[in-house]
Amino acid sequence: MTLPAAGGETDTRPASSGDSPWVVIVWNDPVNLMSYVTYVFQTLLGHPRSTAHKLMLDVHEKGRATVAGGARESMEIVVTQLHAAGLWATIAQDR
Amino acid sequence: MRLFTGRNGRYSASFEPAEASLLSDLVGQVRTLLAQRRESAPVDPLAELTGLTVGPSTAPEDPAVARLLPDFHRDDPDLSAGMRMLREPEVLAAKDDAAAVLISTLPLSGGPVHLDEATARSWLVAINDVRLVFSVRLAITGDDDPLDAATADRNGPEYAMHLTYRWLSTVLESLTDALLEAHDDDR
Numbered sequence: 609m610t611l612p613a614a615g616g617e618t619d620t621r622p623a624s625s626g627d628s629p630w631v632v633i634v635w636n637d638p639v640n641l642m643s644y645v646t647y648v649f650q651t652l653l654g655h656p657r658s659t660a661h662k663l664m665l666d667v668h669e670k671g672r673a674t675v676a677g678g679a680r681e682s683m684e685i686v687v688t689q690l691h692a693a694g695l696w697a698t699i700a701q702d703r
Numbered sequence: 704m705r706l707f708t709g710r711n712g713r714y715s716a717s718f719e720p721a722e723a724s725l726l727s728d729l730v731g732q733v734r735t736l737l738a739q740r741r742e743s744a745p746v747d748p749l750a751e752l753t754g755l756t757v758g759p760s761t762a763p764e765d766p767a768v769a770r771l772l773p774d775f776h777r778d779d780p781d782l783s784a785g786m787r788m789l790r791e792p793e794v795l796a797a798k799d800d801a802a803a804v805l806i807s808t809l810p811l812s813g814g815p816v817h818l819d820e821a822t823a824r825s826w827l828v829a830i831n832d833v834r835l836v837f838s839v840r841l842a843i844t845g846d847d848d849p850l851d852a853a854t855a856d857r858n859g860p861e862y863a864m865h866l867t868y869r870w871l872s873t874v875l876e877s878l879t880d881a882l883l884e885a886h887d888d889d890r
Contacts, residue, residue: 639834639835639838640831643876643880647827647882647886650883650886650888657886657887657888684775684789687775691775692793692794692797692798693828693831694831697773699775
């Protein structure tokens with residue numbers, strides 16, 4: 609479920625995060641191609657093209673984007689997969 | 704070379720012998736860096752019993768390898784160290800697998816390649832890892848094209864590296880675009 613966040617950043621966190629919500633943040637870097645980042649967001653994270661593209665633009669223009677949210681174990685798996693794909697991503701506790 | 708195009712789930716390109724040889728060599732060099740990092744992991748006496756391999760707790764000293772294996776948390780070094788120990792082996796294995804797939808599907812003497820979806824994704828990761836290493840070695844920090852510098856020494860090794868980096872980017876872009884086109888769900 610995608611909710612528009614107050615700051616205009618695309619919020620991809622689920623509506624109810626459950627216990628100990630954690631998020632995965634992707635950071636901008638000067639090397640990764642915009643097309644590649646979009647493709648990773650679409651295939652690895654399962655976002656539709658429009659969301660993947662918007663998230664990529666957030667990373668590019670704002671320096672970072674929250675791309676996933678949920679239980680800590682799930683987010684650890686996601687961030688590990690993003691590292692394997694060459695993206696610069698970190699995990700953080702939500703709030 | 705003929706850059707990648709996609710058709711019916713097959714992604715095709717054609718490489719000159721020198722290009723295939725170069726790409727294979729560069730991917731092999733990244734595999735060597737990854738293997739060296741893997742060998743630097745602490746020896747865990749329980750590993751044989753548990754079947755779990757543990758990675759180092761600190762980031763690689765080589766900044767190029769560090770870019771391939773970034774920290775997991777921005778502010779909490781303990782959490783980041785713990786996650787690195789637990790997860791770095793997976794990241795190393797995934798990158799090595801991708802590199803192995805590329806090397807085994809790229810004919811050393813050049814010629815055509817036809818990749819299926821899964822193989823194409825491995826190629827993306829493997830080529831991108833080479834680009835990431837180059838970007839650190841060349842200190843690429845922005846979108847400005849360093850090749851435009853009027854003082855660029857066209858005979859220097861750095862210039863050759865920049866040209867190779869640009870070529871790798873072009874190859875990666877063509878394969879990524881072909882995959883994106885095949886997966887455009889916004890129609």
